[in-house]
Amino acid sequence: MGKSRLLPLLPLLLLCACGRPAVPAPAAAIPAIRVQVAPVALSARAIPVRASGVVARRTEAQLAFKVGGVVRDVLVRAGDEVAAGQVLASLDLAEIDAQLAQARSGVEKARRDRDRAAELQERHVVSTELAQNAATGLEQAEASLRIAEFNRLHAVVTAPTAGRVLRRLVEPNEMVAPSKAAVLFASNEEGWIARAGIAERDVVRLQIGNPVTVQAAGQPPLQGEVVQIAGATDPFTHTTEVEVRLTTAPAALRSGSVADLEIQPAEVASRPVVPVTALVEGDGRAAHVFVLSADGRAVRRQPVTVEAVDAGMAFLATALPAGARVAVSGAEFLREDVPVEVTP
Numbered sequence: 001m002g003k004s005r006l007l008p009l010l011p012l013l014l015l016c017a018c019g020r021p022a023v024p025a026p027a028a029a030i031p032a033i034r035v036q037v038a039p040v041a042l043s044a045r046a047i048p049v050r051a052s053g054v055v056a057r058r059t060e061a062q063l064a065f066k067v068g069g070v071v072r073d074v075l076v077r078a079g080d081e082v083a084a085g086q087v088l089a090s091l092d093l094a095e096i097d098a099q100l101a102q103a104r105s106g107v108e109k110a111r112r113d114r115d116r117a118a119e120l121q122e123r124h125v126v127s128t129e130l131a132q133n134a135a136t137g138l139e140q141a142e143a144s145l146r147i148a149e150f151n152r153l154h155a156v157v158t159a160p161t162a163g164r165v166l167r168r169l170v171e172p173n174e175m176v177a178p179s180k181a182a183v184l185f186a187s188n189e190e191g192w193i194a195r196a197g198i199a200e201r202d203v204v205r206l207q208i209g210n211p212v213t214v215q216a217a218g219q220p221p222l223q224g225e226v227v228q229i230a231g232a233t234d235p236f237t238h239t240t241e242v243e244v245r246l247t248t249a250p251a252a253l254r255s256g257s258v259a260d261l262e263i264q265p266a267e268v269a270s271r272p273v274v275p276v277t278a279l280v281e282g283d284g285r286a287a288h289v290f291v292l293s294a295d296g297r298a299v300r301r302q303p304v305t306v307e308a309v310d311a312g313m314a315f316l317a318t319a320l321p322a323g324a325r326v327a328v329s330g331a332e333f334l335r336e337d338v339p340v341e342v343t344p
Contacts, residue, residue, distance in 0.1 A: 012258060032049050032341040035299075036329035037292050040320045043273045046265040047308040047315060049206060051242075053196030055216060056255040057188070058245070060166065062181035065091055066154030069172045076183065082159045087181040089170060090156040096148075103148035110134075163187040166255055170232035193247040194224065194262050197239030205230065205265045212244045214342050216259035222248050226263060271307065272316040277285055278326040279306070279314055280334075290327040290334045291320070296342050322339070 069091040080329045117134035120126040167184035170176055180290050194214050198206065206226060214222040228243035243263065279287040290299040304318040320326075327334060334340065 012192045032297075032339040032344045033330055033333055034333065035046070035290075035327045035340055036283050036343045036344075037325040038275050038278065038327060038328045040324045041273045042270040044267045044270045044314065046205065046268050047310050048261040049198060049202045049261075049265065051196040051198055051202075051259050051261050051263075053194045053214075053244070053247075053259055054257045055192060055214065055250070055253055055257045057163075057186040058190040059161075059187040060255065061160075061185055061187075062169070063088065063157045063160075063183050063185050064181040065089075065157065065176060066094065066178065067091070067151045067157065068176055068180070069180045071170050071176060071182075074168060074170060074172055074182065075107070076165045076168065076188045078165055081164060081183075082165060084159055084161045085160045088159060088165065088185075088197045091176075093152070093155060096152050096155050099114060100145075100152050102273070105143040106141040107145050110138040121272045124194040125317065133240075143227045157182045159185060160263070161187045161189050184248050186305060192249060192253070193227075194244040194261060196242055197234065197237055198236055198242050200240065200264075203240040203242065206242065206263060206285070209268060210266070210343060211264050213262045214244065214259050215245060216253055217255050219250055219253055219259075220248055222246050222259075224248075230341060234256045248327075272318070272320045273313050274316065274320075275328045276309055276312055276314050279304075280332055282306070285317075287314075289320075290325065292342070294324040297339055299336060299340055300327050301334075301336055 007094065046069045071085075072090050072092040074089045077084060082088065093327075114134040114137065117131040121131040136267060164186050165183050166186050168182075169184065170180065170182050176182075194212075206228055206229060210226045212224040212226060214224055216222070224244040224246040226242060227245040229242040233240045235275055240262070244263075252343040261303060274289060278289045281288070287306055288303050289304055291302050292299055300322070302318075304316050304320075305318045309315070327340070
């Protein structure tokens with residue numbers, strides 16, 4: 001009889017059970033992302049300017065014959081060390097000496113003509129004009145003699161200072177034209193320099209006196225300083241030539257060798273520096289870093305502007321809070337709504 005009373009109530013109980021809301025299961029906790037962090041440093045160091053250049057002696061010149069003729073002797077070869085005044089090459093002097101003798105004879109004749117004209121003028125035998133013409137003739141003959149003597153002097157090429165012959169440009173019995181270079185000569189007395197073309201964005205950071213490190217193949221690092229910055233930019237390469245004087249002489253470097261230059265500009269205002277691995281979502285100079293919260297359990301996404309990158313460090317133009325720490329490992333997986341766990 002009890003069962004018969006429960007049967008009419010069964011549909012009502014089932015209906016109440018279906019309308020009751022289900023109790024949700026506890027949500028799983030979001031796992032923390034493990035990251036490594038580094039403190040933000042401040043640095044006033046300027047980013048070095050790096051470029052490739054050419055190392056050479058400061059004074060290099062093509063020593064040439066003043067007049068044309070036949071080469072008689074070439075007494076040196078490339079690489080020879082020479083003393084000041086040493087004869088390097090000479091022309092056949094037969095014709096040149098003949099012209100010199102002719103000029104000397106012309107001076108002697110012109111002097112006799114002048115003296116005779118002056119004596120006759122005193123006797124009123126010739127006019128004053130003729131005597132003046134004779135004096136002018138002597139001046140012209142003496143000028144011709146000086147020209148002949150100058151040509152004779154420069155028919156022989158000598159070393160102006162102690163130095164080295166870089167290249168031999170003529171050979172004996174060769175017919176050469178006036179001003180033909182005989183040897184390429186480098187002086188030892190004015191030291192060595194390096195020249196490099198610096199991009200416009202970098203040359204504005206340089207000053208006379210900036211220290212420079214020069215690294216050539218097979219040589220220990222050489223030290224120098226900026227001594228000259230060109231006043232014009234090359235219109236084709238858009239670079240400005242910078243000259244560096246080497247304060248340490250290279251032991252066995254040849255003129256014209258290629259070297260790498262690292263120029264250190266003067267210090268600048270302090271700005272934040274972080275490891276390059278802290279940067280994410282970089283686009284040109286724009287990037288982001290994740291700054292760790294004070295409790296070390298969360299991060300904040302911070303946009304930054306990168307001034308430059310050097311030696312694995314990013315120099316920022318954006319101010320960051322003092323004492324801030326940024327994620328350097330695992331930053332690529334971070335979001336602001338995800339907890340973090342700092343690992344050593």
